[in-house]
Amino acid sequence: MLENKLIQPLNVSYSSDEAGSERADEAAKIVASGVNVSYAGRPAITNVNLNIRSKAVTALIGPSGCGKTTFLRCINRMNDLIETCQVSGSITLDNEDVYGDDVDVVVLRRRIGMVFQKPNPFPKSIFENVAYGPRIHGQANKGDDLNEIVERSLIRAGLWDEVKDRLDAPATGLSGGQQQRLCIARAIAVEPDVILMDEPCSALDPIATARIEELIDDLKTKYTIVIVTHSMQQAARVSQRTAFFHLGELVEENEAKVIFTNPSDDRTRAYVTGSIG
Amino acid sequence: MSTSSLTTRHPNQILVERLIRAILFSCSAVAIFITVGIVASLIFEAALFFQSVSIFEFLFGTEWSPQTALREDQVGASGRFGAVPLFVGTGLISTVALCVSAPLGIFSAIYLAEYASDGVRSFVKPLLEILAGIPTVVYGFFAAIVIAPAISDFGKVVGLEVAYESALAAGLVMGVMIIPLISSISDDIIKAVPDSLREGSRGLGATKSETIRRVVLPAALPGIAGGILLATSRAIGETMIVVMAAGLAANLTFNPLEAVTTVTVQIVVLLTGDQEFDSPKTLAAFALGLALFCVTLVLNVVGSQIVKKFREQYD
Amino acid sequence: MTERKSPGSLSSSAMPGVVERHRGEERFKFLGLAAILVSLSFLAFFLVSIIGTGYGAFLQTALKVEVDLTYDSLGLVEPATEEDIANIRYRSIVRSAMRDIITEDVGRREARTLYGMLGAAAEFDLRDIVVEQPQLIGTVASLWLTSSDDVDLYNKGDASEASQLQTRLSEKQQEWYATLEAQGRIKTRFNWTFLTSSDSRDPEVAGVYGAMIGSFFALGVCLLLSCVVGVLAAVYLEEFAARNRWTQFLEININNLAAVPSITFGLLGLAIFLGFFGLPRSASLVGGMVLALMTLPTVIISSRVALQAVAPSIREAAFGIGASRVQAVFHHVVPLAMPGILTGVILGMARALGETAPLLMIGMIAFIADPPSTLTQPASALPVQVYLWADSPERGFAEKTAGAILVLLVFLLLMNLMAVILRRKFEK
Numbered sequence A: 001m002l003e004n005k006l007i008q009p010l011n012v013s014y015s016s017d018e019a020g021s022e023r024a025d026e027a028a029k030i031v032a033s034g035v036n037v038s039y040a041g042r043p044a045i046t047n048v049n050l051n052i053r054s055k056a057v058t059a060l061i062g063p064s065g066c067g068k069t070t071f072l073r074c075i076n077r078m079n080d081l082i083e084t085c086q087v088s089g090s091i092t093l094d095n096e097d098v099y100g101d102d103v104d105v106v107v108l109r110r111r112i113g114m115v116f117q118k119p120n121p122f123p124k125s126i127f128e129n130v131a132y133g134p135r136i137h138g139q140a141n142k143g144d145d146l147n148e149i150v151e152r153s154l155i156r157a158g159l160w161d162e163v164k165d166r167l168d169a170p171a172t173g174l175s176g177g178q179q180q181r182l183c184i185a186r187a188i189a190v191e192p193d194v195i196l197m198d199e200p201c202s203a204l205d206p207i208a209t210a211r212i213e214e215l216i217d218d219l220k221t222k223y224t225i226v227i228v229t230h231s232m233q234q235a236a237r238v239s240q241r242t243a244f245f246h247l248g249e250l251v252e253e254n255e256a257k258v259i260f261t262n263p264s265d266d267r268t269r270a271y272v273t274g275s276i277g
Numbered sequence B: 001m002s003t004s005s006l007t008t009r010h011p012n013q014i015l016v017e018r019l020i021r022a023i024l025f026s027c028s029a030v031a032i033f034i035t036v037g038i039v040a041s042l043i044f045e046a047a048l049f050f051q052s053v054s055i056f057e058f059l060f061g062t063e064w065s066p067q068t069a070l071r072e073d074q075v076g077a078s079g080r081f082g083a084v085p086l087f088v089g090t091g092l093i094s095t096v097a098l099c100v101s102a103p104l105g106i107f108s109a110i111y112l113a114e115y116a117s118d119g120v121r122s123f124v125k126p127l128l129e130i131l132a133g134i135p136t137v138v139y140g141f142f143a144a145i146v147i148a149p150a151i152s153d154f155g156k157v158v159g160l161e162v163a164y165e166s167a168l169a170a171g172l173v174m175g176v177m178i179i180p181l182i183s184s185i186s187d188d189i190i191k192a193v194p195d196s197l198r199e200g201s202r203g204l205g206a207t208k209s210e211t212i213r214r215v216v217l218p219a220a221l222p223g224i225a226g227g228i229l230l231a232t233s234r235a236i237g238e239t240m241i242v243v244m245a246a247g248l249a250a251n252l253t254f255n256p257l258e259a260v261t262t263v264t265v266q267i268v269v270l271l272t273g274d275q276e277f278d279s280p281k282t283l284a285a286f287a288l289g290l291a292l293f294c295v296t297l298v299l300n301v302v303g304s305q306i307v308k309k310f311r312e313q314y315d
Numbered sequence C: 001m002t003e004r005k006s007p008g009s010l011s012s013s014a015m016p017g018v019v020e021r022h023r024g025e026e027r028f029k030f031l032g033l034a035a036i037l038v039s040l041s042f043l044a045f046f047l048v049s050i051i052g053t054g055y056g057a058f059l060q061t062a063l064k065v066e067v068d069l070t071y072d073s074l075g076l077v078e079p080a081t082e083e084d085i086a087n088i089r090y091r092s093i094v095r096s097a098m099r100d101i102i103t104e105d106v107g108r109r110e111a112r113t114l115y116g117m118l119g120a121a122a123e124f125d126l127r128d129i130v131v132e133q134p135q136l137i138g139t140v141a142s143l144w145l146t147s148s149d150d151v152d153l154y155n156k157g158d159a160s161e162a163s164q165l166q167t168r169l170s171e172k173q174q175e176w177y178a179t180l181e182a183q184g185r186i187k188t189r190f191n192w193t194f195l196t197s198s199d200s201r202d203p204e205v206a207g208v209y210g211a212m213i214g215s216f217f218a219l220g221v222c223l224l225l226s227c228v229v230g231v232l233a234a235v236y237l238e239e240f241a242a243r244n245r246w247t248q249f250l251e252i253n254i255n256n257l258a259a260v261p262s263i264t265f266g267l268l269g270l271a272i273f274l275g276f277f278g279l280p281r282s283a284s285l286v287g288g289m290v291l292a293l294m295t296l297p298t299v300i301i302s303s304r305v306a307l308q309a310v311a312p313s314i315r316e317a318a319f320g321i322g323a324s325r326v327q328a329v330f331h332h333v334v335p336l337a338m339p340g341i342l343t344g345v346i347l348g349m350a351r352a353l354g355e356t357a358p359l360l361m362i363g364m365i366a367f368i369a370d371p372p373s374t375l376t377q378p379a380s381a382l383p384v385q386v387y388l389w390a391d392s393p394e395r396g397f398a399e400k401t402a403g404a405i406l407v408l409l410v411f412l413l414l415m416n417l418m419a420v421i422l423r424r425k426f427e428k
């Protein structure tokens, strides 16, 4: 599960940004309090309380099966698609409960985009993939508006130069890394506030991974990003805040540097030094 | 049986094993014999037919009247054998059938695959399958006794002239018969579209129906098209419904309200009368059979190939 | 804390067009449901109309008459021999019985129409009764005899106006019918004749027995051939054949054969079995052979699936105790796969039972009044009978056609039930 190199002490440069530490209670984009999730009555995560900073990258780490994906999918209510899944507690986006009675998941998910573990471009052209979101949401239907959105999103996802000559080619013909960046472009095309990423690099080679990491670093100026990752190095490189999950609990959340160098909980320490997981 | 010693087996036993293997092998070869038999007998009889009627006239002639003898004494001059009206009639009825079964089958499949709960699914699927299990002669009776008069009467009410044996009536009932074929293939295909695509679309805020219409169906389209080819082959080869509910006269028309005849109807008509085996009339049936066999074979091969490719794509 | 945004920024009203999109969602879902409902209502309409038309075939109208069987009127002397009984002129007895009931004066013409109310079936009825109960001779017996087809339809059509207008009973006959009914001489009873007699030109005596026997013979032949050849072929392909071009070719061939139009198999049968080998036309033997050709691919495919479902460990265990391949397969694998194989075979047989077109090709379309007693005699089959009756212009046959369809459907239902039960067992 852990990459071998992580067993050694970490010697990566930490992404230190203003958003990181100081203003701890400030600009909380998403606030989860007392979140419990169970599948068919079997609890998956219990009592998670977590503030997620605006315009910063928050990484969720933890051993397999600890509930990272489950928590992530609570935020944009993708768990609604699983019939056996039960969520309690509250999660707010800009102080508004996403599980509130009058919340429309269509609106919610337009504001909270998602990128999945395995690149999942639609079997359509590159252009149509990016245009999909703006089209369904009526943000732009055709012509220059749409072209502009597609171009802007592809540029922002760092894919434009590679595909600008073949926008009509099928997206499934792209390489894995390109596909994943296309999925990111697709997500940002609808202008969300938040982007959730579930192990976006786990199916990619190191070079493609590096490109995505760079991209994430760029994107945080505009978006709030929550990323699940199994790579501690990645978490350290891209995130300002890191949350460690273990057995369905949120053990510890802090500035990335603190989590990786001086965690307060033994379990966190054990995990980041590679002795559990 | 197995009393043989450790090192050697009784020679008889080896012989028996060989014999059994040979029998098994020949049983599996029967399938080849059947195909060869079909192809050979169709080609042989059709070749005899084409000695007296030119293949060009058969394929492109627009007049079909095998009954009218022009000159009794002349071989092959017992009628006109231009099969175009039959091909068009077959196509017309099959088109009507597909117009009924494709939307109903595909939408049923969508509901079953995407919306229905497991309970509803396990209840509705077998019910739909019943439609495929009903003998075609029963559909034929139903078409001739219930549907054809009803359509004809309805035509009168709205002031349309509808032939009693209209292509519409036969096609409609044939369409109902084909619904389960299309719905079960489409259901399979839709289920084979990976969930990751659905999640990707839902994650962008698309509703379920938007996801189905804009992502799942386009992705499933090649597979569904393959299924429709298989259904077309089924419609073209269907016999009893058209024998009982379609016309006998070879009208060359594209109007579904008129009576048309089909390839299979003419095969039955030509072969169920009392005539000697080698008359051009009976031989014509084999020429029609050959055409039918070739077209359905191509449709089946292409259709099942497409469906197979589709499944492999997402495996 | 940042101040709270305007409430409901995540609600439907926060984005234009969303409400309409949700409505579209409902509409789309409804379309799917509607497609299913339409398809199923075809099925329902279909069954209702077949049952509605066909149940009448299982009922017949009987008239009660006093039959004068005294020796005097029969012109016999005691005791009556079997030969005497066979020679009794039942027709005139039935006719005079009718005359006794309708006491009014009727002319020759009218008398004909009066006799017409009890048809040929009544004479057969009477003969059967007398043969069975010779002690009735010498008495005046009060008996229920089958009415003619016209009376039958008039009775079943009840008093609904449409059928009054369509009836073929003359006004006089309708009057007599009313008289008989007033005297309690008319009843509706179960029509055993339909199940025990064979085809006839008279709808009131026509039945499906001959066709059932014909179908039974043909299915027997089909079962024997397709089951043996099909299962053995499947065993070869699954258990013995090497994966090479030849088996691949066989596989493709079998799959395509399964989708060939059924009428093509009829053409094959006509050209090879009748034309080349000179087997008899219309025989259930040839019918069964043609049906076997048609079902063989299906049987092979389903048997292979059943064989695949047997765990490989069974084979290994058998080899482990020193069994040869043939022994392992036939002693261990095939018995385990048997329920699955049988399920497939039964479903194949059900399809064969309903198949008509190939049978027409080999001449099973003739009018056949007697059930076949050997495989090579001309025979009919249930679906062929349906086709023949459906083509008949006589009104009484519409009911018989639907009745025959019901018999066919009951058989199919039973076969499918068997398959379902077997499969349930198999899955456990």
Ligand SMILES: Nc1ncnc2c1ncn2[C@@H]1O[C@H](COP(=O)(O)OP(=O)(O)OP(=O)(O)O)[C@@H](O)[C@H]1O
Pocket: A039, A040, A044, A062, A063, A064, A065, A066, A067, A068, A069, A070, A071, A082, A084
């Ligand atoms: N759809 C589901 N149905 C039932 N149980 C589920 C489902 N999804 C997840 N679970 C359970 O919930 C728990 C948390 O799973 P989750 O996928 O959130 O873990 P994770 O931290 O993302 O693991 P990984 O790192 O392997 O992706 C696990 O025990 C898992 O078995």
Ligand SMILES: [Mg+2]
Pocket: A068, A069, A070, A198
């Ligand atoms: Mg996960």
